[in-house]
Amino acid sequence: MSTPLYEPPQRPRIWALSISRLRELFFDIAGEYVERADFRIVSHGFEDAVREIEGAGAARPDVVLAGGSNGAYLKTRVSVPVVRISPTGFDMMHALARARREGARVALVTHGDTPDEVRRFTAAYALDVTFASYQSVQDAESVVLDLSDRGIDVVVGPGLVTDIAASAGMGAVFLYSRASVRTGFDTALEVAQATRRETVRRQRLDTLLQHLRDGVVALDAQGRVELMNQRLASVLGIDAAKAVGRTLLDLAPDLAGSLPDTDGDSFCTVRGASYVVHRGPLASSGAAAGTVLTFQESRAVERLDRTLRARQRVQQFTARYRLDDIVGASETIEQVRARVARYAKSDATVLILGESGTGKEMVAQSMHQLSARRDFAFVAINCGAFPEALLESELFGYEEGAFTGARKGGKAGLIEVAHRGTLFLDEIGEMPLSLQSRLLRVLQEREVVRLGSTEPTRVDIRVIAATHRALTDSVAAGAFRADLYYRLNILSIALPPLRERPADLLPLAAELLRQAAAREPGLAARVPDAETAARMLSGLGAALRRYAWPGNVRELQNVIERIAVELADVDAETNADATVVSREMLRAVAPEIVEPVARATKPAALTLRERSRHVEADEIRAALAAHGGDRDAVCAALGISKTTLWRKLNGGTR
Known part of the structure; x- marks a missing residue:
């Protein structure tokens, strides 16, 4: 039978259990705590109390309060904390003094061994006290009857002992005082509150783990499961609740040999899917008391890596031109604009043809700005502006130590930088044959291998190439791969x-x-x-x-x-x-703009010297166009002075 005293739903639940006169003190004192906890006094002990507690389900107590042998019995048999009421030194002195007034021969009966301080106390005050102890109910009856046979007048002890002594016609002094019971209540309340806080903390932690996309399991020092989230339980095909207490390798024998032996990462395959497994210490009080294993699906890692690489673009990889920047109202330019808008909807590779200075990169940027890739990088590289070795490292990247002077930690190539965006390969006709084959693999497999590496990196790019050359002539001459040409020339735009x-x-x-x-x-x-x-x-x-x-x-x-x-x-x-x-x-x-008009009116044909001058002037103008009008760069490239440059442009001789 149980008597509810107070039932606030959010307050700690404390059950006080007794089958002796201790119950009366429980009733007297419980009223002082009704504002702070839900106290319930239960008139059960030992095995009956165990059944009552374990059968309460969700309403089970947070803490159990009991005295003497009942508390010792419950402590090893229920899954909730048990607080035992302990008599104070004052309780014992008071009880022994009272017993001496009621009888000449006194015995102190305690559960378990008599505390040494009690023996020292009685010896110090020359008290004639017989000491006895018991372990169980049956043992208590035997001890009390033996004391009766030995002529003991009064027995001092807990409720169970004093009840037996009274039944045997002996004097009985109850050992516990209101102060000791109140101390027990306070301790039980503190334990209940701490238990509640720990339960809430564990529930929050469990909720956090259940919401993780990765599988997580915590193992004790013997490799037994302490906690497993539902994500990993689903991956392993097991019940997370039933996994607690069992070793992980018993639950998933296929993991044997693939889990990391030390803290770090390894790869394993679970039911056909690849996972990156990270092992770390499960610390307790500053020392490693177990292991935490995190299972992350390889495809999720790849997706995250692609997203991070795509968002780590810098300002230099941003398209500046839009379709409206292509100026002109001629029919050919209108056709170009219409084709750019149409091709922007596709992810197919585009080849832009046109002479130098016709706006090939402007067209490529406009196409990128109109495409679904507009929020990601636009990466442009002139394939004719780099030596072969440098072009290879710029395009494909390299690992640390791949060659002398390689940057520490390696470097991502422009193909990787363009992930999820657009890669513009200007002057593709100038690309060396050795790199053409590597580029062809990127276009076919959508993966790139850095210099010095064997691991491919997946890339999602749209390629736009441009050239002023007739690539068909280069293919016929063996200077350009035919398979790469057909891979590039899927969509084509010719700029007039x-x-x-x-x-x-x-x-x-x-x-x-x-x-x-x-x-x-x-x-x-x-x-x-x-x-x-x-x-x-x-x-x-x-x-x-x-x-x-x-x-x-x-x-x-x-x-x-x-x-x-x-x-x-x-x-x-x-x-x-x-x-x-x-x-x-x-x-x-x-x-140079006006003079050809004047010369066009001359009836006589140009002399060989004049034609030579015109050829030189055209070459200089082409060089100026190639270097963006930078006269210093043109003079350095052609090995002439600025004076000579202007003289040849103006058609003069010296």
Whole structure:
């Protein structure tokens, strides 16, 4: 039978168990604790108490409070903490003094051995006390009856003993006081609160583990499971609750030999899936008391790695141009824009054909900006700008120690950097044959192997290539792999040279002048938009259309840049030339544009020397276009001085 005293749902549950006069003290004192805990006094002991506790299910107590032999019995038989009531030294002195008043011969009966301090106390005060102890109920009856036969008048002891002594007609003094019972209540409350806190902590930890995507198991020092989350239990095909207490290798024999022997990582296969297994210490009080194993599916690791690599792009790998930046209203440019918009929806490889300076990278960037890959990197590399060895390391990356001077820790190649984005291979026709085969494998397998490594890295890229060469001629000459050509030439865009779209010359020049003016502090206010720029350049239409523009848009940009510098130095308030670009100004800054027009009127054919000069001038203009108008770089590349460069451009001799 049990009597509920208070039932707050969130308070600790404490059961006080007794089958003796200790129960009366429980009832007297429990009322003092009803505000702090749910106390229940249970009139059961020993095996009956065990059945009552274990059968309570979810309503089982957090702590059990009992005295003497009952507490000792329950301590080893129930799965909840048991607090035993212990008499104080004052309790014993008071009880012995009272017993001496009730009888001449006194015996102190305790559960287990009599404490040494009690024996020393009685000896110090010359008290004639007989000591006895018991272990069980039957033992207690035997001890009390033996004391009765020996002429003991009064027995001092816990409730069970005093009840037996009273039944035998002996004097009985109850050992426990209200103070000792109250101390037991306080201790039980502290243990219950600590147990509740630990239970909440474990529940939160268990909830955390259950929400992890990785499988986790905690093992004790003998390799037995202490905790396993449902993720790993599902992977192993076992019941997580039934796994506790069993060794992991008994539950999953297939793991034998594949788990790491020391702290670190290893690979294993579970039911056909590959996992990265990490082993770490399970610490307790600062010392390793077991092991924690984490199982992470290899595919999840790969997905995470790809995501991280894709998001670690820097500003230099961002596309700047958009489709609207492709200026022109000619039919061929309209077709280019339409094709770019159409191809942006596909992930197929694109080959862009066109002379140098026609805007191949602008088209590639525009296509990237319109594609589903716009939020990831746009990585461009000129295949003709690097020596073969350097190009290989730039494209494919390398491991630490792959070659002399390799960066510590290795380096990711541009193919890896472009993961989930777009890789633009400019001047693909200049790529050495040895690298063409490696690039072909990347396009076919979508994986790259760094220099010095044997492990491939998966990549998700879209490749756009560009060339000014006729690749079919290179294939026929054996300078370009036919299989790579067909792999690249799935989608194709041909960009017309500037000389084939004369109607776009003036609008394009106007836009370039607007951009150049924005960079010149003295000119920005005078050229606020492309319409103003078009009016300023309107007198140059014929001259611009007659020129062949071997450097295409890049050459036109260089000429407009020179015009912008000249205009910035002209005083707008005193000089009418500040609002218009005259033919004389064009002749001054770019004589190569005007002179072919004048020569075209000459009836006589060019001499061999004149043709030679024109060839040299064309080569210099092509070099200027290739180096972005950098005259210093062109002079260094051709081995000539700036004076010679201008003289040959102007057709002079010396």
